[in-house]
Amino acid sequence: MSIHQKTKSLASRHSELSDTFFQLKVLNGKEVTDARFPAFSETIRQAGFPDGRLRPTRIEIFQMNVGKLCNQTCAHCHVDAGPDRKKENMSRAHFEKCLDILTRYDIPKVDITGGAPELNPHFRWFVEECRKLGKHVMDRCNLTVIVSNKKYHDLPEWFAENKVEVISSLPHYSALRTDSQRGDGVFDDSIKAMQMLNAAGYGKEGTGLVFNLVYNPTGTFLPGNQASLEAEFKRQLKRKHNVEFNNLYAITNMPISRFLDYLLEGGHYESYMQTLLDSFNPGAVGGVMCRSTISVSWDGYLYDCDFNQMLDLKVAGKNHLEDFDLNALESRDIVLNQHCYGCTAGAGSSCGGQVA
Amino acid sequence: MSKKHYFDPEDLKKFGNIGEWQKPMADKFFAWYGEVFKEGALTEREKALIALAVAHTVQCPYCIDAYTTDCLGKGADEEQMMEAVHVAAAIRAGSSLVFSTQMMNHTKDMTM
Numbered sequence: 001m002s003i004h005q006k007t008k009s010l011a012s013r014h015s016e017l018s019d020t021f022f023q024l025k026v027l028n029g030k031e032v033t034d035a036r037f038p039a040f041s042e043t044i045r046q047a048g049f050p051d052g053r054l055r056p057t058r059i060e061i062f063q064m065n066v067g068k069l070c071n072q073t074c075a076h077c078h079v080d081a082g083p084d085r086k087k088e089n090m091s092r093a094h095f096e097k098c099l100d101i102l103t104r105y106d107i108p109k110v111d112i113t114g115g116a117p118e119l120n121p122h123f124r125w126f127v128e129e130c131r132k133l134g135k136h137v138m139d140r141c142n143l144t145v146i147v148s149n150k151k152y153h154d155l156p157e158w159f160a161e162n163k164v165e166v167i168s169s170l171p172h173y174s175a176l177r178t179d180s181q182r183g184d185g186v187f188d189d190s191i192k193a194m195q196m197l198n199a200a201g202y203g204k205e206g207t208g209l210v211f212n213l214v215y216n217p218t219g220t221f222l223p224g225n226q227a228s229l230e231a232e233f234k235r236q237l238k239r240k241h242n243v244e245f246n247n248l249y250a251i252t253n254m255p256i257s258r259f260l261d262y263l264l265e266g267g268h269y270e271s272y273m274q275t276l277l278d279s280f281n282p283g284a285v286g287g288v289m290c291r292s293t294i295s296v297s298w299d300g301y302l303y304d305c306d307f308n309q310m311l312d313l314k315v316a317g318k319n320h321l322e323d324f325d326l327n328a329l330e331s332r333d334i335v336l337n338q339h340c341y342g343c344t345a346g347a348g349s350s351c352g353g354q355v356a
Numbered sequence: 357m358s359k360k361h362y363f364d365p366e367d368l369k370k371f372g373n374i375g376e377w378q379k380p381m382a383d384k385f386f387a388w389y390g391e392v393f394k395e396g397a398l399t400e401r402e403k404a405l406i407a408l409a410v411a412h413t414v415q416c417p418y419c420i421d422a423y424t425t426d427c428l429g430k431g432a433d434e435e436q437m438m439e440a441v442h443v444a445a446a447i448r449a450g451s452s453l454v455f456s457t458q459m460m461n462h463t464k465d466m467t468m
Binding site for chain 2: 173174217219222223225228229231
């Protein structure tokens with residue numbers, strides 16, 4: 001079944017929000033809305049982080065956003081990815097530079113995201129090279145890409161051969177909730193892809209092939225308890241579709257890009273930001289992912305996380321693959337802004353789920 | 357009264373203020389309330405769905421808003437939430453209809 005896209009990218013709509021500087025102005029009450037919230041750095045200063053600064057622990061995850069090209073156009077996408085984003089994709093030269101860095105430094109995990117990373121022509125070669133280096137590779141697969149074209153049907157077996165950890169978004173076990181965010185037909189295609197992954201051994205006990213799901217709210221509310229959501233997803237997906245997975249990561253929607261557009265369009269921006277602030281959890285600050293991750297963009301720039309990347313907030317100091325210096329990166333100040341409240345609300349949020 | 361309507365969604369945010377005029381009782385109520393909704397023999401989601409159903413029975417608009425949000429956050433979907441409301445509605449309807457046995461008894465007593 002083909003997917004009926006939910007929306008168009010902000011870029012193709014020529015929306016003002018496709019300008020990252022404009023988004024930052026909105027978040028700081030200088031455009032569209034005059035709603036201003038306490039500075040995130042001040043909030044964490046009051047929570048006991050000296051001078052309101054955040055520093056890395058150790059860089060353990062080399063996260064690469066290899067491009068904005070995607071077969072889906074989800075309503076909440078923080079990357080503003082879609083089928084129209086054909087230009088912004090990582091070149092072979094930048095992949096080779098990443099490989100060089102991964103050879104030189106002891107960074108154990110490579111986390112590949114997009115867009116749909118599998119659409120990048122260098123994807124399979126790169127993953128195989130990372131595996132030769134002994135790296136743990138994670139692929140953030142949107143599921144439907146597996147059934148989108150015959151040439152991707154073998155991905156589950158190929159993932160298994162290379163022992164890639166597969167992490168996939170599925171915002172709900174109900175078709176209505178999932179399709180309302182990701183496009184009509186996405187749920188059915190996702191279930192087919194999950195069944196193919198299960199057939200290849202993913203999510204099955206004893207295979208060692210890890211298949212994790214990402215839950216994010218399909219609206220203006222925060223995720224509930226991760227363990228409880230995981231239990232219910234497991235029960236419902238097994239019962240209705242005979243599908244299995246390992247862990248569920250609950251992730252909060254960040255007030256940036258297309259989710260910011262959704263918030264502003266519906267008049268929910270102020271109340272959502274207030275909800276994030278009211279739910280600020282000092283105990284979540286220490287576990288945020290920017291402390292252990294470095295994020296690389298398709299054009300080789302370095303960021304503290306994928307969200308900072310989408311706001312074009314580059315790391316402090318030397319900020320390109322060409323100047324990669326692990327020691328300098330591990331002693332940098334992390335760039336903070338108002339969207340960071342999204343990672344510290346409730347039980348906290350990261351690419352690996354709740355943190356507190 | 358300054359307002360021209362009885363219910364204002366903004367008033368829900370003032371719920372915690374009920375302690376201003378009777379703090380010991382309010383403190384006990386909120387502590388107990390928090391305990392009730394913790395995961396126990398029932399999951400947090402099951403409790404939220406029960407609360408949503410009861411909210412419709414007592415027709416409390418604050419509770420309906422609050423527990424719709426809570427149900428969504430805890431992973432319930434539209435189908436489950438509507439089923440919960442049907443359970444509440446069925447009990448309300450049934451509790452009226454079951455009294456018809458009294459009407460039937462009385463009618464039989466009075467008629468040939």
